[in-house]
Amino acid sequence: MGTWSRFNIASIVLGFGFLYLPIVLLVIFSFNESKLVTVWAGFSTKWYTQLWHNQALLDAAWVTIRVALISATCATVLGTLAALALVRYTRFRGRMLFSGMVYAPLVMPEVITGLSLLLLFVAIGLDRGFWTITLAHITFTMCFVAVVVQSRLLSFDQSIEEAALDLGATPVRTFFAITLPVIAPAVFSGWVLAFTLSLDDLVISSFTTGPGATTLPMKIYSQVRLGVTPEINAICTILIGIVAIGVVVASIVTKQREAQRERDERAAFAQS
Amino acid sequence: MKSLGSIRRSFAPWADPASKPFISVKNVTKRFGDFTAVDDLSLDIYTREFFALLGASGCGKSTLLRMLAGFEQPTSGEIILDGQSLAGIPPYRRPVNMMFQSYALFPHMTVENNIAFGLKQDGMPKADIAARVAQMLKLVKLEKFSQRKPHQLSGGQRQRVALARSLAKRPKVLLLDEPLGALDKKLREETQFELMDLQQELGLTFVVVTHDQEEAMTMADRIAVMSHGKVIQVATPAEIYEAPNSRFVADFIGDVNIFEGAVGGADGGYVRLEGTNGFPIRMASPERPATGGKSAVAVRPEKIRVSRQPPAHAPVNAVQGEIWDIGYLGDMTVFHVRLKDGRVIKASSLNAVRAVEDPLGYDQEVWISFGEDAGVVLKD
Amino acid sequence: MTRVASALFSRLVIIIPYAWLLFFFLIPFFIVFRISLSQTAVAMPPYTPVFDLFGGLSGILEKAREFSFDNYVWLTEDVLYFNAYVSSVIIAAVSTVLTLLIAYPVAYGMAKAPKTIRPTLLMLVILPFWTSFLIRVYAWIAILKPEGLLNQFLMSINVIDQPLIILNTNWAIYIGIVYSYLPFMVLPIYSSLEKMDHTLTEAALDLGCTPFTAFWRVTFPLSLAGVVAGCLLVFIPAVGEFVIPDLLGGSETLMIGKTLWNEFNANRDWPVSSAVATILLLILVLPIVYFQNAQAKADSEGK
Numbered sequence: 001m002g003t004w005s006r007f008n009i010a011s012i013v014l015g016f017g018f019l020y021l022p023i024v025l026l027v028i029f030s031f032n033e034s035k036l037v038t039v040w041a042g043f044s045t046k047w048y049t050q051l052w053h054n055q056a057l058l059d060a061a062w063v064t065i066r067v068a069l070i071s072a073t074c075a076t077v078l079g080t081l082a083a084l085a086l087v088r089y090t091r092f093r094g095r096m097l098f099s100g101m102v103y104a105p106l107v108m109p110e111v112i113t114g115l116s117l118l119l120l121f122v123a124i125g126l127d128r129g130f131w132t133i134t135l136a137h138i139t140f141t142m143c144f145v146a147v148v149v150q151s152r153l154l155s156f157d158q159s160i161e162e163a164a165l166d167l168g169a170t171p172v173r174t175f176f177a178i179t180l181p182v183i184a185p186a187v188f189s190g191w192v193l194a195f196t197l198s199l200d201d202l203v204i205s206s207f208t209t210g211p212g213a214t215t216l217p218m219k220i221y222s223q224v225r226l227g228v229t230p231e232i233n234a235i236c237t238i239l240i241g242i243v244a245i246g247v248v249v250a251s252i253v254t255k256q257r258e259a260q261r262e263r264d265e266r267a268a269f270a271q272s
Numbered sequence: 273m274k275s276l277g278s279i280r281r282s283f284a285p286w287a288d289p290a291s292k293p294f295i296s297v298k299n300v301t302k303r304f305g306d307f308t309a310v311d312d313l314s315l316d317i318y319t320r321e322f323f324a325l326l327g328a329s330g331c332g333k334s335t336l337l338r339m340l341a342g343f344e345q346p347t348s349g350e351i352i353l354d355g356q357s358l359a360g361i362p363p364y365r366r367p368v369n370m371m372f373q374s375y376a377l378f379p380h381m382t383v384e385n386n387i388a389f390g391l392k393q394d395g396m397p398k399a400d401i402a403a404r405v406a407q408m409l410k411l412v413k414l415e416k417f418s419q420r421k422p423h424q425l426s427g428g429q430r431q432r433v434a435l436a437r438s439l440a441k442r443p444k445v446l447l448l449d450e451p452l453g454a455l456d457k458k459l460r461e462e463t464q465f466e467l468m469d470l471q472q473e474l475g476l477t478f479v480v481v482t483h484d485q486e487e488a489m490t491m492a493d494r495i496a497v498m499s500h501g502k503v504i505q506v507a508t509p510a511e512i513y514e515a516p517n518s519r520f521v522a523d524f525i526g527d528v529n530i531f532e533g534a535v536g537g538a539d540g541g542y543v544r545l546e547g548t549n550g551f552p553i554r555m556a557s558p559e560r561p562a563t564g565g566k567s568a569v570a571v572r573p574e575k576i577r578v579s580r581q582p583p584a585h586a587p588v589n590a591v592q593g594e595i596w597d598i599g600y601l602g603d604m605t606v607f608h609v610r611l612k613d614g615r616v617i618k619a620s621s622l623n624a625v626r627a628v629e630d631p632l633g634y635d636q637e638v639w640i641s642f643g644e645d646a647g648v649v650l651k652d
Numbered sequence: 653m654t655r656v657a658s659a660l661f662s663r664l665v666i667i668i669p670y671a672w673l674l675f676f677f678l679i680p681f682f683i684v685f686r687i688s689l690s691q692t693a694v695a696m697p698p699y700t701p702v703f704d705l706f707g708g709l710s711g712i713l714e715k716a717r718e719f720s721f722d723n724y725v726w727l728t729e730d731v732l733y734f735n736a737y738v739s740s741v742i743i744a745a746v747s748t749v750l751t752l753l754i755a756y757p758v759a760y761g762m763a764k765a766p767k768t769i770r771p772t773l774l775m776l777v778i779l780p781f782w783t784s785f786l787i788r789v790y791a792w793i794a795i796l797k798p799e800g801l802l803n804q805f806l807m808s809i810n811v812i813d814q815p816l817i818i819l820n821t822n823w824a825i826y827i828g829i830v831y832s833y834l835p836f837m838v839l840p841i842y843s844s845l846e847k848m849d850h851t852l853t854e855a856a857l858d859l860g861c862t863p864f865t866a867f868w869r870v871t872f873p874l875s876l877a878g879v880v881a882g883c884l885l886v887f888i889p890a891v892g893e894f895v896i897p898d899l900l901g902g903s904e905t906l907m908i909g910k911t912l913w914n915e916f917n918a919n920r921d922w923p924v925s926s927a928v929a930t931i932l933l934l935i936l937v938l939p940i941v942y943f944q945n946a947q948a949k950a951d952s953e954g955k
Binding site: 025 | 658670755760787795801913916936
Binding site: 157159160162163164165166167168169170171173177178181182261264265267268269 | 342343362363364365370372374377378379380389390393421424437438441
């Protein structure tokens with residue numbers, strides 16, 4: 001495809017500019033000396049140091065991380081099972097309903113999911129707080145995991161599982177010795193996705209929370225409603241920084257691994 | 273003609289009524305919904321036999337192989353292995369191993385661990401596993417590659433790892449699904465002979481599925497030609513080629529010319545056909561089709577002579593035509609001769625000398641002819 | 653491991669996630685519907701009759717008589733709700749079209765990019781998705797404010813002499829939705845364009861199409877599956893969007909997600925918010941089912 005026209009390049013540059021400019025501005029103004037977010041008054045890191053003394057914020061961050069760790073892990077197990085059920089068992093009773101329940105949460109407005117889960121927790125008399133948020137997060141993130149793992153399973157050469165069975169491994173052993181290691185990268189990216197979705201969620205957490213369980217997005221939201229402050233910019237910058245570093249490192253590692261693999265394959269081809 | 277196949281090796285347990293089959297497929301049918309993949313199929317395979325299932329894609333050969341491996345269960349009928357019914361036995365409890373078309377090597381394991389995988393499932397002691405793996409690596413000449421991962425191997429090496437892995441457990445039967453399909457032509461030809469030697473050396477029973485007739489002819493002791501879930505003919509390669517039992521088999525294996533006609537009678541082991549192509553045919557045949565019925569004779573191109581002068585036996589087994597096309601293939605030349613009724617007959621002749629004086633040219637009037645034992649009278 | 657265990661294992665693969673989703677996803681909808689038939693009460697939980705599973709069948713039937721469609725009648729009587737539904741659908745539709753108009757050229761440009769840089773571009777599209785949604789919406793407040801960065805910039809280059817009022821209008825919501833959901837539109841379109849055999853365009857050009865007709869008659873129809881998937885991924889959640897209208901739209905904006913939130917959090921009227929949610933769900937059922945079918949079809953083709 002040698003025709004990467006000026007129009008193509010321009011639309012990419014503009015599109016990416018649109019995507020990144022707000023984030024870049026947000027990061028820049030987190031280092032603003034002034035309390036006004038829109039007027040540059042010199043470089044400062046004082047908002048970051050202030051963050052360290054905001055105990056409520058740190059508590060909220062800790063709650064958020066614990067929720068995200070637990071819910072992402074459970075969601076990964078459930079989502080992987082759901083993906084297996086969808087891909088491997090094409091015929092079972094109620095499969096239509098099942099696939100509907102896996103795909104619908106992907107687009108379901110959060111207010112509906114949040115409200116319905118809250119009403120469920122009230123109906124069964126569960127005390128609202130940390131664990132209800134976690135349960136809610138497991139439910140909506142497991143579907144994202146299922147979709148990620150499912151797409152890997154669809155391109156999975158099933159004959160390697162048959163080979164394992166043929167060589168005497170039971171289905172259960174085959175799953176743990178062959179299937180899981182092969183789809184592990186997809187399962188891991190499913191986990192990371194679930195983790196960030198949980199970290200990020202405001203609406204569902206707000207519905208399902210109870211006394212004493214405030215997550216970071218809830219904290220940020222209540223402060224944002226009072227006005228834009230450099231302190232919030234600073235928290236956001238830290239969060240963006242963590243994610244950006246994580247994603248960039250992960251993509252560099254996969255890229256290197258792929259390059260290595262390509263070299264290996266070329267070498268194997270040359271010596272044959 | 274019956275003994276042609278056994279000349280290659282004096283191995284023909286199927287001809288001996290006293291020998292017991294090792295694998296018996298009995299009236300097996302397999303349906304997927306409305307589709308019948310295997311249709312009331314029966315087959316016997318003997319110990320140490322190299323048996324090929326040959327057919328176009330979708331003929332049911334792979335389904336049959338997968339039923340032997342245990343990945344599919346027959347809808348009806350049963351499969352008996354070494355006197356034991358395989359019904360309900362899952363793949364991981366069967367004494368058969370399979371070599372997959374895609375090789376199905378475990379991408380996250382080294383060559384060594386791939387080969388050891390099946391042995392570990394059996395709980396074999398570590399030292400024994402190491403010894404067996406070393407032996408297998410030596411067998412397929414991959415000692416240097418034991419620590420590589422599959423993606424670090426060439427296609428031919430992967431094929432050998434797959435073979436070693438499926439042989440490591442010393443299965444009673446090795447099932448091979450298009451074992452050479454992914455290799456290029458030259459490598460495929462070499463590997464055919466390696467597989468045959470290996471099978472002889474280890475004394476195993478091989479069942480191979482292939483769509484490549486040349487591959488089946490080269491390797492197999494017997495071939496089952498399949499179509500639409502049924503076995504059309506089971507015989508040695510030579511019998512399949514020289515004595516096809518049906519028009520389908522004659523047509524499927526190699527090139528063939530079919531002459532149709534009405535049966536005009538029979539005398540002393542010969543059948544006469546009043547040819548619809550304008551010439552009478554007299555052909556040796558053990559069978560005697562009913563006089564007046566329709567029949568057909570199949571003659572392979574290499575058994576048809578092309579000459580300027582009519583042969584002595586004309587007009588029986590001889591007819592005039594003109595050369596329509598000439599294809600020079602190096603080792604032989606293929607002639608397409610057009611008869612008066614518009615039919616085109618294929619004939620080939622070996623280029624045994626380097627230069628022919630006054631060779632046959634386009635549009636020349638010629639005679640095509642064949643001997644009284646050159647063809648086969650087809651039943652249908 | 654026995655064969656029984658193996659069979660059990662394969663059963664569990666289905667049963668565990670199935671049961672989870674039934675309990676935490678499907679059943680809650682029925683509870684929402686049931687509570688939408690209740691009356692508001694000053695109690696905890698703030699509605700009556702309270703659902704009591706232990707009251708036995710007769711108890712449930714007894715309570716069932718107290719159910720009423722009053723909340724739905726109330727929704728039709730107050731024009732505020734009707735307007736909120738209509739304006740949500742309109743805002744979501746306009747935003748979806750705007751997102752498509754911006755996303756398509758980007759996806760097209762990415763698919764045409766040299767193979768070596770495509771993974772990088774793909775990562776750059778996905779990266780914002782990993783960062784917090786809330787943060788990304790928040791970032792726009794500082795830009796769109798009357799004294800914000802956009803107005804400062806435009807006034808400094810003398811394009812305008814009065815600050816534009818964007819924040820707290822529908823335009824701010826459009827910008828917010830387009831911005832937040834752009835990756836969801838770009839990715840499916842890109843993947844359908846990237847899969848396409850580029851010799852098809854060459855064949856069209858060879859047969860006498862101009863580049864534009866080749867695009868319009870060949871490339872675009874073939875990318876339609878991606879376009880539809882992208883539009884659904886944007887439209888459905890946008891209808892019920894809360895954060896964007898709340899932060900960027902100001903108090904005047906009518907969007908049903910916000911209405912529901914206020915009804916629930918400020919008015920503490922659980923039955924009415926349940927009725928609002930039920931109707932919202934009914935509006936979205938058709939596009940959601942359509943989305944599921946498209947998704948399931950794409951999966952079976954992937955096989």
